[in-house]
Amino acid sequence: MQTIMIDGSRYDSPRELHLALKQMLSLPSYYGMNADALNDCLSERTQPVNLWVFDPGSGDVASAVSVICEVFRDNGGNVKEL
Template sequence: MKTYTLEGTKFSSVEALHIALKEELSLSEHYGGNLDALWDELSVRSEATEIVVMDWLKAKLLLGSYADKLERVFTEIGQYNKGIIVKFK
């Protein structure tokens, strides 16, 4: 299983979030930088993957309501693709 650790304090904006996701999760060059594109990338990932989001409470403060949408995508992708596990710390 490949483990990716994301630092929530780096999510200073929605744009910064998607830049970090692309880099840290090794998303494709064509990654669209939005939650639909994140879903598309993770839904077809065949490698067992654990994503650990550190400082989630800080990320929620930085991202506001967008953090709720991100959390929903991460939660639902784990139900859709059983090879993806997401933990918020």
């Protein structure tokens, strides 16, 4: 099972966060950079992906991290906020 780690304080916008997720998860070029697209991509996987969050960040990034955590949970992944 794959585990990825994010630190929301490293990103200035939700778009930057989604770009990082795209790279970490090797998402397709057509990835839509939003929670719905992430849900679609994760639901196609045969194994869930775990997410460890070191810092949710602030503002819009923190809101995006919260939604992303739910998407990972909805797709069977474990989410740990460290």
